[in-house]
Amino acid sequence: MTLFGDGLDAAVHKAFTRPAPKSAPARMRYLVKQLKGTKAVAQMLGISQRTVERYVKGQIKRPRPELAARLEREVNKRWQPQIRAKARARAATTGGIVIDTRARLGYTAPIGSTDESRIRHLTVALPPQHAARLFDAQQVGADDAQLRRIAADALREVYFQDGGRRAGSLEEVHFTDIEHLEFEL
Numbered sequence: 001m002t003l004f005g006d007g008l009d010a011a012v013h014k015a016f017t018r019p020a021p022k023s024a025p026a027r028m029r030y031l032v033k034q035l036k037g038t039k040a041v042a043q044m045l046g047i048s049q050r051t052v053e054r055y056v057k058g059q060i061k062r063p064r065p066e067l068a069a070r071l072e073r074e075v076n077k078r079w080q081p082q083i084r085a086k087a088r089a090r091a092a093t094t095g096g097i098v099i100d101t102r103a104r105l106g107y108t109a110p111i112g113s114t115d116e117s118r119i120r121h122l123t124v125a126l127p128p129q130h131a132a133r134l135f136d137a138q139q140v141g142a143d144d145a146q147l148r149r150i151a152a153d154a155l156r157e158v159y160f161q162d163g164g165r166r167a168g169s170l171e172e173v174h175f176t177d178i179e180h181l182e183f184e185l
Contacts, residue, residue: 003181004147008138011097011183013076015087020079024063027075028055034078045070091185092132098125098184099151104177107160117174122159130154148175 021027031041032052042049045067054060063071091097099122106117133150142150152175157163160173 002144002147003178004134004144004151005138007181007183008134008147009076011185012084012087015083015185016080017083018080020075024061024068024071025055025058027071028052030075031071031078032056044074087185088135091128092135093128095131095185096126096128097131097134098123099155100180100182100184101178102180103175105155106174107156107172117176119177119179121180122155124155124159126154126158130158151175 021030028041031044032038035041035044038049038052038056042052045052047067051060055063101123102119102121104117105120105122130150130153133154134147137146137150152173155175156173160166
């Protein structure tokens with residue numbers, strides 16, 4: 001599980017106009033339609049083609065927990081791609097993104113400053129360029145550590161340095177021990 005990647009996905013999912021299919025047979029039918037056949041769905045989910053066909057017909061209704069999780073993940077990954085793209089584009093160009101977190105935040109600064117890291121609860125609106133960096137990194141497959149660094153850089157610039165009005169010598173923000181993390185578009 002990636003905390004940052006899942007958080008960004010959850011923020012985008014709030015923009016959906018229709019709910020994704022809930023039942024296993026409906027999810028299976030959706031995937032068969034998207035991938036244009038039962039064989040491709042069977043290979044993707046690691047089950048037999050006959051099992052996929054039985055889900056599509058409604059003969060099987062309750063998958064094993066691990067199959068249910070894979071099924072939900074694959075449907076959510078493909079659900080309403082145009083709306084997902086529009087939400088990301090809007091956040092990256094005009095809207096920005098809000099990060100709400102409770103985590104240990106500290107920074108590297110010159111000697112004599114109060115750079116002790118401590119648990120802070122922050123709700124900060126990040127400008128569109130930071131949202132664009134987060135979404136672009138996620139699209140190219142950045143791991144959680146890379147997304148955390150991008151978010152920490154954004155918090156350094158927007159929250160700690162207040163857009164260049166204070167703490168100009170601040171070098172690096174440490175973003176660790178995350179208790180809560182949520183994004184909002």
